[in-house]
Amino acid sequence: MCDCNCHQNYNLDTLVPMVGIVTDIRQETPDVKTFRVNAPEGGKLFEHKPGQCAMVSVPGVGEAMFSITSSPTNKEYQEFSIKKCGVLTDYLHDLQVGDEIMVRGPYGNNFPVDTELKGKNLLFVAGGIGLAPLRSVINYVLDNRDDYGTVDIVYGSRSADDLVQLKEIQEVWMKAKDTNVYLTIDRPQEGWDGHVGFVPSYLNELDLKTDKTVLVCGPPIMIKFVLGALTEMGFSKEQAYTTLELRMKCGVGKCGRCNIGSKYVCKDGPVFRCDEVDELPNEY
Amino acid sequence: MQEIISRLEELFAEGKINRVLGWKKGDLPYNPEPAYFESAEALKDFVYDGFCGANLSKYFIQGSAFEGVTAILLKPCDTYSFNQLIKEHRVDREKAYIIGVGCKGKLNVEAIKAMGIKGITDIKGAEIDGDCKELTVETLYGDKIVAYKDAMLERCHVCKGKEHMVYDELLLESADTLDGDRFAGVEAIEAMSPEEKFEFFRKELSKCIRCNACRNVCPACSCRKCVFDSNKFDSEQKANVDPFNESMFHIIRAFHVAGRCTDCGECSRVCPQGIPLHLFNRKFIKDINEYYGDFIAGENAEEKGPLTNFTLDDMEASERR
Amino acid sequence: MVKIKKENLNELYKLISAEKSLFVPAKKAGQTNYALYGAETEVDLDTLKTVKSAKELFFPQSETLYNVKTVDNKYSVTQAELQNEEFVAFGVRGCDIKGIEVLDKVFLSEPVDTFYKARREHGVIVALSCNEPEESCFCTVFGVDPADAKGDVTATFSGDYLYMKANTEKGEKLLADCASLLEAADESEIADEKAKIAEILGKLPYANLSLEGWHGGATEEKFNSALWEELYKPCLACGTCTFVCPTCQCYDIKDYKTADGIQKYRCWDSCMYSDFTMMAHGNNRTSQMQRFRQRFMHKLVYFPANNNGMYSCVGCGRCVDKCPASTNIIKVIKAFSKEGK
Numbered sequence: 031m032c033d034c035n036c037h038q039n040y041n042l043d044t045l046v047p048m049v050g051i052v053t054d055i056r057q058e059t060p061d062v063k064t065f066r067v068n069a070p071e072g073g074k075l076f077e078h079k080p081g082q083c084a085m086v087s088v089p090g091v092g093e094a095m096f097s098i099t100s101s102p103t104n105k106e107y108q109e110f111s112i113k114k115c116g117v118l119t120d121y122l123h124d125l126q127v128g129d130e131i132m133v134r135g136p137y138g139n140n141f142p143v144d145t146e147l148k149g150k151n152l153l154f155v156a157g158g159i160g161l162a163p164l165r166s167v168i169n170y171v172l173d174n175r176d177d178y179g180t181v182d183i184v185y186g187s188r189s190a191d192d193l194v195q196l197k198e199i200q201e202v203w204m205k206a207k208d209t210n211v212y213l214t215i216d217r218p219q220e221g222w223d224g225h226v227g228f229v230p231s232y233l234n235e236l237d238l239k240t241d242k243t244v245l246v247c248g249p250p251i252m253i254k255f256v257l258g259a260l261t262e263m264g265f266s267k268e269q270a271y272t273t274l275e276l277r278m279k280c281g282v283g284k285c286g287r288c289n290i291g292s293k294y295v296c297k298d299g300p301v302f303r304c305d306e307v308d309e310l311p312n313e314y
Numbered sequence: 315m316q317e318i319i320s321r322l323e324e325l326f327a328e329g330k331i332n333r334v335l336g337w338k339k340g341d342l343p344y345n346p347e348p349a350y351f352e353s354a355e356a357l358k359d360f361v362y363d364g365f366c367g368a369n370l371s372k373y374f375i376q377g378s379a380f381e382g383v384t385a386i387l388l389k390p391c392d393t394y395s396f397n398q399l400i401k402e403h404r405v406d407r408e409k410a411y412i413i414g415v416g417c418k419g420k421l422n423v424e425a426i427k428a429m430g431i432k433g434i435t436d437i438k439g440a441e442i443d444g445d446c447k448e449l450t451v452e453t454l455y456g457d458k459i460v461a462y463k464d465a466m467l468e469r470c471h472v473c474k475g476k477e478h479m480v481y482d483e484l485l486l487e488s489a490d491t492l493d494g495d496r497f498a499g500v501e502a503i504e505a506m507s508p509e510e511k512f513e514f515f516r517k518e519l520s521k522c523i524r525c526n527a528c529r530n531v532c533p534a535c536s537c538r539k540c541v542f543d544s545n546k547f548d549s550e551q552k553a554n555v556d557p558f559n560e561s562m563f564h565i566i567r568a569f570h571v572a573g574r575c576t577d578c579g580e581c582s583r584v585c586p587q588g589i590p591l592h593l594f595n596r597k598f599i600k601d602i603n604e605y606y607g608d609f610i611a612g613e614n615a616e617e618k619g620p621l622t623n624f625t626l627d628d629m630e631a632s633e634r635r
Numbered sequence: 636m637v638k639i640k641k642e643n644l645n646e647l648y649k650l651i652s653a654e655k656s657l658f659v660p661a662k663k664a665g666q667t668n669y670a671l672y673g674a675e676t677e678v679d680l681d682t683l684k685t686v687k688s689a690k691e692l693f694f695p696q697s698e699t700l701y702n703v704k705t706v707d708n709k710y711s712v713t714q715a716e717l718q719n720e721e722f723v724a725f726g727v728r729g730c731d732i733k734g735i736e737v738l739d740k741v742f743l744s745e746p747v748d749t750f751y752k753a754r755r756e757h758g759v760i761v762a763l764s765c766n767e768p769e770e771s772c773f774c775t776v777f778g779v780d781p782a783d784a785k786g787d788v789t790a791t792f793s794g795d796y797l798y799m800k801a802n803t804e805k806g807e808k809l810l811a812d813c814a815s816l817l818e819a820a821d822e823s824e825i826a827d828e829k830a831k832i833a834e835i836l837g838k839l840p841y842a843n844l845s846l847e848g849w850h851g852g853a854t855e856e857k858f859n860s861a862l863w864e865e866l867y868k869p870c871l872a873c874g875t876c877t878f879v880c881p882t883c884q885c886y887d888i889k890d891y892k893t894a895d896g897i898q899k900y901r902c903w904d905s906c907m908y909s910d911f912t913m914m915a916h917g918n919n920r921t922s923q924m925q926r927f928r929q930r931f932m933h934k935l936v937y938f939p940a941n942n943n944g945m946y947s948c949v950g951c952g953r954c955v956d957k958c959p960a961s962t963n964i965i966k967v968i969k970a971f972s973k974e975g976k
Contacts, residue, residue: 043750046714453770
């Protein structure tokens with residue numbers, strides 16, 4: 031037997047990562063890239079549920095939690111959409127196809143796609159890179175289209191260039207059955223003939239029926255205003271789910287960083303129903 | 315102590331101060347804590363006795379941000395630190411009303427415990443108004459008598475003197491506590507062979523738990539962001555990973571405060587592992603005195619320090635022993 | 636129950652350490668901490684509290700998790716070896732044992748921390764009763780009986796002897812292995828000593844500390860209390876309290892660069908440190924008040940809420956002894972009870 035243990039994936043402790051190969055890189059926006067990751071022997075590193083996260087690391091550079099943006103219904107690979115905003119993400123953005131990274135997970139809970147969301151009309155509200163975790167759910171729902179009611183997707187970003195997954199949005203989501211996609215950008219831009227304005231006000235304008243379960247993700251300030259808009263429209267907090275982001279290290283609710291109140295965002299979250307979020311001390 | 319409280323009440327009544335930065339009674343005989351008193355009524359919890367060793371100077375970095383004037387109580391040795399902080403523009407002198415309080419030597423409960431005394435329920439004789447010669451330590455296991463001197467902090471045995479270097483007014487008398495040679499400990503180490511030195515420091519520094527108490531209490535360590543807190547620097551802030559790391563932390567810190575350290579002794583006072591950290595700083599002080607002439611950091615708030623000043627008479631590194 | 640003459644304890648240490656690693660409270664440069672027993676070790680069972688608690692024997696201040704070797708830009712990962720040999724932790728006080736129970740809740744809950752679990756499985760704990768509790772002790776408030784600490788073996792000094800009693804199979808085996816040095820004894824021989832300890836416990840200054848109002852719930856009220864703004868002020872933002880605490884278990888995971896890759900290790904971290912919750916795009920606890928509050932809310936409110944009312948404080952009093960600014964959990968508890976909240 032060969033003594034070399036290259037690519038041999040140890041999975042003894044949950045803190046020990048597996049080696050993953052970057053098999054595709056898509057430049058989504060000027061500062062967001064989507065990385066496709068496979069196990070060295072091919073296939074997926076692990077199975078996950080929509081909304082779950084994984085720890086991505088580069089030895090000697092850093093390790094951070096990212097939501098898995100691909101749907102579990104994708105049987106070939108996993109994807110992470112990563113915004114360049116720090117030491118680790120700078121490094122990741124310099125990677126080439128064929129390079130290795132390390133991944134451990136999946137961590138956290140998931141959007142309740144098999145329970146509460148089943149049979150419901152769904153409204154997805156996303157801002158900027160906040161589409162990443164929701165994309166996993168959207169594709170899951172579209173791949174199991176008959177299990178859910180109508181799908182409305184409201185997605186906004188700073189500019190047209192900052193909309194991630196635009197190709198998929200146009201080629202897949204917009205063409206899907208009983209699915210409406212509403213795009214908006216913050217400021218007018220040459221060549222953009224779609225809606226202009228912030229997501230919360232767009233929601234108000236759309237005046238959607240309140241018979242929906244809402245999944246919202248984006249910058250904290252956007253989430254806050256979206257929830258305000260939804261309340262105005264007659265939605266209750268129990269109808270909305272969001273996903274939180276805090277500093278994480280272990281991913282398994284032990285290292286203490288993401289602790290707010292009696293919850294650990296990495297383990298008890300990242301997905302919370304909005305009325306649960308309200309019960310947490312105001313520290314997120 | 316009543317004299318201090320009365321004076322502070324007067325200052326409050328006259329509207330000269332908005333608050334007091336002093337010490338608040340603890341719930342054990344020896345654990346008063348640094349505290350702000352926002353009114354004359356709040357002074358009911360005020361205390362100033364032998365266990366008020368904490369140097370309040372550094373708290374005034376925070377205190378400088380508050381509205382109005384804060385009366386700060388400083389012991390003679392604390393005023394050196396305060397001057398140094400003025401010099402480094404880290405505290406606002408205008409916002410401080412400095413009451414220089416007398417000192418009869420500050421006590422170290424660890425020294426009392428090191429005598430094998432356990433279960434302390436009361437300590438008499440630590441009052442600032444007394445003669446501070448003898449302590450009666452009441453314990454769950456009987457009363458013990460301890461000489462005040464034997465319970466003093468190391469720094470008080472090598473006291474810098476009874477004079478305050480900066481103040482607005484003075485209260486209470488001080489006592490002479492000097493009975494040791496300040497540089498004896500450094501000389502003892504200098505006399506060691508390199509192997510003995512290494513062994514000595516390894517033994518002491520290997521106890522370090524990287525709690526950063528020495529750094530955080532140090533009035534000379536007032537950087538807004540410490541290099542050891544940076545994740546961009548390949549140093550380990552909190553892990554005692556290997557012997558090199560702990561030594562590096564303490565040695566770099568000693569270098570960084572060289573020429574600015576007033577030898578206030580807070581580092582050694584707070585170290586949970588009893589590491590005699592002051593020895594590092596005192597070695598630098600001794601060398602600076604030898605190379606550049608006697609210098610005491612914090613004697614005033616103006617003079618340039620020997621390591622931050624250049625004169626044509628400065629000795630060349632190559633000339634050093 | 637068995638006993639051994641105090642003067643023969645060195646023989647006991649030698650016998651145990653001949654077979655397995657033995658950790659004892661040992662004095663080094665004036666301070667007592669747990670250390671691996673060897674010929675030079677100055678065993679110190681007189682000091683009541685080691686500076687660092689016994690937690691470091693199961694959750695060391697720093698430990699390697701795995702190594703990554705990089706060859707031609709390919710990574711190979713090797714997990715650090717788990718504890719696979721039995722070891723003995725000798726002289727662990729009741730508070731520290733309770734501390735380990737608290738750590739168990741964290742590390743043995745799913746997903747289990749295998750590094751910790753391996754140490755727990757291979758560790759034999761010889762608990763030591765506290766003959767002379769100190770003024771900073773308040774373990775009884777958290778239900779610890781320091782006169783009868785429950786390790787695998789409970790050991791109690793009385794007169795010229797150390798009495799030992801096995802509580803578990805592991806404990807029985809350890810005592811059986813040491814049988815050649817032990818004499819038979821009867822429980823009644825230490826009854827007087829236990830009564831003496833009980834009497835002292837009642838007289839401790841914090842014996843009647845009340846936890847009224849901390850029984851879970853009221854999170855928001857406590858969180859938003861104005862008291863924190865006052866309580867945190869002396870705090871120097873150092874990590875002394877966290878590092879000497881038997882229950883603080885927050886950790887960091889870091890890289891240590893080696894010649895051909897990295898060593899990934901974890902080390903104790905402190906919620907008191909400013910970078911604890913810092914991430915690439917911000918920090919959700921930016922002030923020391925928030926960080927200070929987090930530590931005590933975690934111990935007294937959040938942890939009990941998740942663990943059937945079990946507090947994440949065991950009353951060892953190390954923070955009372957060691958805080959450089961003399962602020963501590965007692966002062967926090969008392970401040971809130973004074974407020975009547």
